[in-house]
Amino acid sequence: MITILGRSPVHLRLLALVAAAAANDAEVLIQGPSGVGKELYARRIHEQSPRAPHPFIPVNCGALPSDLFENELFGHVGGAFTGARTRNRGLVAEAEGGTLFLDEVDALPLANQVKLLRLIQQKEYRPLGDSKLHRSNVRIVAATNADLLTETQAGNFRFDLFFRLRVLPIEVPPLRERPEDIPPLLEHFLEHYAAEYGQAPVSFTAEALERLLTYSWPGNVREVENCARFLLCTRPGRRVEVEHLPLLSEVMPSSAARLEAQRQSRESFQAAKRRVVEAFEKAWVEESLTEHEGNIAAAARASGKHRRAFFELMRRHGLKARSR
Structure with a gap:
């Protein structure tokens, strides 16, 4: 079972939303900044759902060339195009009975958004070169770090697809909004990579620990993980001072600025x-x-x-x- 660490009230609410999503079969849209672990939440939904015995297939839409979208997702029959000698099932067929996770869904061109919309609405698709439609039984979970509402208003994302995907919205806030989650995350990554690298654990001065807890972590959970790896590579078995922390420079806002x-x-x-x-x-x-x-x-x-x-x-x- 996928473990998502945290102890903040926000984290507990997120886990409750994940459990509710897992108990149903509607589309899920996970939104949040880069590095918060959106795929982890998607996998947790899959693992807690009745679809768990079937595949979880992740698709990085941002890395998928526009002209290969149909072939990658829907597959093709032999002879569909030059070089297509054998049949390719496609990722939708691979995910049959399970979950299709569409990461960076905002990167899909409008033409491919229409094809995705048909898959969601009609539960059917047509492989390239095939004369018949195929039925699909997959659960769609999408994720993005973009503001999809703004993208729809700018004409970059279809309004109807936005609401088709956003049946069960899950907003994962940045780590700076849930500082209680920093200690368990940092402890986990330090223990994990100490064992993986075969290094002695590190310790922190009070000042260094305070800096870790008050830092804004713009890279979110991924930055916490990288920080732990850096310290175990550079300070194994030693005490960590503030100057040893690989944190980005930032201007700490005043109380008035934070309120504003x-x-x-x-x-x-x-x-x-x-x-x-x-x-x-x-x-x-x-x-x-x-x-x-x-x-x-x-x-x-x-x-x-x-x-x-x-x-x-x-x-x-x-x-x-x-x-x-």
Whole structure:
């Protein structure tokens, strides 16, 4: 079983979300900065789910060439293109019954986002050169360190795919927002690499330990791991002073600056929430009008809204009914 270390209230809430996600089969979107261990959370979801006996297949979308997307995911039949002498099952077939983990999903070009959307919506795909559709039974877990909402507003990510993936959102905050998790992580990595490298453990002065606990760790868990490896390579069996720590230079913010940053963060959250609601309302109304060929009364009834309230939503978002 994958172990994710931590003891902060945030960490405990994350584990509860992971357990809830594992108990269901809906799509999961894990968001957080680089180095927080998003793949670990994805693997934990898989291992705690009924799909655990089946494969967990990770796909780095950022390293996947655009023109190879279909071939890598959906495979091909023999003779599909020059050089395709034998059949290639593809990663979706490899993950059958299990979990397909799409890391850096924001890196997918729009054309490939459409193909992924069909896989999620219809649970089917077509290998290159094949004349028939194949059914798929995979659970999709995606991850990104980008703000996908901002990417949708910039036209870089499909709005419909964003909400298809974001059924069960899990936000993994940076390590600086959960400092209680630093000690168990550091202790784990020091013990692990002391054993792996065959080195004596290190110890810390009070000043060095305080610096480790107050440092912002911009590289998150990955930086903690690298710090432990560095110290065991350079100070095995010795005491570590502040000057021995391989930490980046940073300006420690004042209490007033931290409060201001928190205030701005809350405002940003509210603004982001408004943007999500507004974007959802507009997309919902547009889709309802399209489905009912511009008939406002019919679209309003199907949406469970009074005609006047539905019309007000149209006015607010600058929408007009298309003529039938």
